Amino acid sequence: xxxxxxxxxxxxxxxxxxxxxxxxxxxxxxxxxxxxxxxxxxxxxxxxxxxxxxxxxxxxxxxxxxxxxxxxxxxxxxxxxxxxxxxxxxxxxxxxxxxxxxxxxxxxxxxxxxxxxxxxxxxxxxxxxxxxxxxxxxxxxxxxxxxxxxxxxxxxxxxxxxxxxxxxxxxxxxxxxxxxxxxxxxxxxxxxxxxxxxxxxxxxxxxxxxxxxxxxxxxxxxxxxxxxxxxxxxxxxxxxxxxxxxxxxxxxxxxxxxxxxxxxxxxxxxxxxxxxxxxxxxxxxxxxxxxxxxxxxxxxxxxxxxxxxxxxxxxxxxxxxxxxxxxxxxxxxxxxxxxxxxxxxxxxxxxxx
Amino acid sequence: xxxxxxxxxxxxxxxxxxxxxxxxxxxxxxxxxxxxxxxxxxxxxxxxxxxxxxxxxxxxxxxxxxxxxxxxxxxxxxxxxxxxxxxxxxxxxxxxxxxxxxxxxxxxxxxxxxxxxx
Numbered sequence: 047x048x049x050x051x052x053x054x055x056x057x058x059x060x061x062x063x064x065x066x067x068x069x070x071x072x073x074x075x076x077x078x079x080x081x082x083x084x085x086x087x088x089x090x091x092x093x094x095x096x097x098x099x100x101x102x103x104x105x106x107x108x109x110x111x112x113x114x115x116x117x118x119x120x121x122x123x124x125x126x127x128x129x130x131x132x133x134x135x136x137x138x139x140x141x142x143x144x145x146x147x148x149x150x151x152x153x154x155x156x157x158x159x160x161x162x163x164x165x166x167x168x169x170x171x172x173x174x175x176x177x178x179x180x181x182x183x184x185x186x187x188x189x190x191x192x193x194x195x196x197x198x199x200x201x202x203x204x205x206x207x208x209x210x211x212x213x214x215x216x217x218x219x220x221x222x223x224x225x226x227x228x229x230x231x232x233x234x235x236x237x238x239x240x241x242x243x244x245x246x247x248x249x250x251x252x253x254x255x256x257x258x259x260x261x262x263x264x265x266x267x268x269x270x271x272x273x274x275x276x277x278x279x280x281x282x283x284x285x286x287x288x289x290x291x292x293x294x295x296x297x298x299x300x301x302x303x304x305x306x307x308x309x310x311x312x313x314x315x316x317x318x319x320x321x322x323x324x325x326x327x328x329x330x331x332x333x334x335x336x337x338x339x340x341x342x343x344x345x346x347x348x349x350x351x352x353x354x355x356x357x358x359x360x361x362x363x364x365x366x367x368x369x370x371x372x373x374x375x376x377x378x379x380x381x382x383x384x385x386x387x388x389x390x391x392x393x394x395x396x397x398x399x
Numbered sequence: 400x401x402x403x404x405x406x407x408x409x410x411x412x413x414x415x416x417x418x419x420x421x422x423x424x425x426x427x428x429x430x431x432x433x434x435x436x437x438x439x440x441x442x443x444x445x446x447x448x449x450x451x452x453x454x455x456x457x458x459x460x461x462x463x464x465x466x467x468x469x470x471x472x473x474x475x476x477x478x479x480x481x482x483x484x485x486x487x488x489x490x491x492x493x494x495x496x497x498x499x500x501x502x503x504x505x506x507x508x509x510x511x512x513x514x515x516x517x
Binding site: 068071072074075076078079081082083099100101102105106109110112 | 429430431432445446447448450451452454455458466472473474475
């Protein structure tokens with residue numbers, strides 16, 4: 047082979063691994079450098095010797111590429127792992143619920159006709175594969191976001207993730223950690239379960255036609271009767287439900303980062319609850335169309351003392367709605383109040399100062 | 400054990416490499432002349448490290464570069480910028496201080512050993 051071809055091949059092997067910009071300049075410089083290393087009239091053996099000194103073109107290209115050679119560096123590693131640990135189980139649960147919704151939907155007929163062995167293998171197989179696939183999805187997107195964050199050149203002082211103090215760490219922070227009373231703290235496990243409940247809630251909402259269904263024992267054993275809600279009407283609320291999901295998840299992340307109740311957090315908590323209540327109340331007001339006609343009839347059978355729909359000025363349904371609404375308002379109020387109470391707890395005076 | 404020693408040596412050298420390169424760039428140099436100057440002073444340098452390092456220094460505005468096409472083949476010359484000069488002087492002071500400290504430390508170590516062996 048012509049020795050100068052060897053040089054060109056080497057340069058090509060380096061530059062093809064580099065970004066377009068700067069490729070030409072590096073090629074030019076490399077060629078001139080290699081020729082500097084060689085005598086005026088060179089042989090193949092001498093070229094080989096020079097190229098050996100420059101080493102593996104892939105390694106050389108990696109040195110030129112001034113980008114991190116890792117996906118997620120030490121800066122974000124801890125936050126990344128914590129997030130993965132929290133999100134993956136939630137993702138798995140969502141996957142499982144989705145499978146249940148699917149499987150239950152398939153068997154619209156009589157439960158007695160179900161081939162149970164078939165059903166269970168299908169269910170278990172589906173659960174495993176769906177859980178794995180949702181977890182992979184979640185892991186992929188989180189990793190992608192962090193990898194972009196790593197490369198976006200967001201300048202950051204040393205310290206872990208985004209929880210750092212701009213002034214740097216001082217021993218004073220130890221007092222603060224020590225002195226948060228247990229009640230004022232927000233445990234990571236609590237945030238985890240909050241997120242889990244939110245995820246389950248969201249899943250059930252979008253699969254209500256398959257999950258919230260009345261079964262009744264009939265001639266052939268248990269029979270699937272009817273969905274409780276009109277899915278069309280229910281789904282017309284989706285922007286509101288998505289808003290609620292987004293607010294709830296944001297609040298949970300804020301709780302996770304802050305780790306303790308403050309007045310600001312209690313206020314945000316109250317605000318999210320207010321939105322939740324509004325969405326819920328607007329649903330209750332349309333309960334007449336929201337609840338399926340078939341289920342209205344069913345309710346009539348259950349409430350032997352007389353059931354009439356809201357449209358008929360019925361007493362029973364109206365009172366049911368009010369009871370539901372007040373129960374939820376009460377629960378929400380208690381939690382809101384608890385938030386403010388916990389925010390008000392003062393750190394114990396330190397015995398170390 | 401040998402590879403461990405090698406990794407320590409590499410680590411030791413890595414920090415000093417920038418200083419060595421900056422010191423030679425007070426006069427303008429092209430890649431290969433820099434390699435030769437360093438080698439003549441006994442500083443062994445991996446060429447696959449040096450050329451990318453030069454580009455990085457340029458990106459960090461410590462050196463400036465220019466192509467010289469007047470000779471038989473075009474060459475890219477690098478020279479310290481005023482900012483690079485400043486950084487170089489400070490690094491040099493830091494290095495001198497460190498090597499003095501280390502020198503004293505290591506001498507102390509030798510002293511102990513000679514006492515022990517006596």
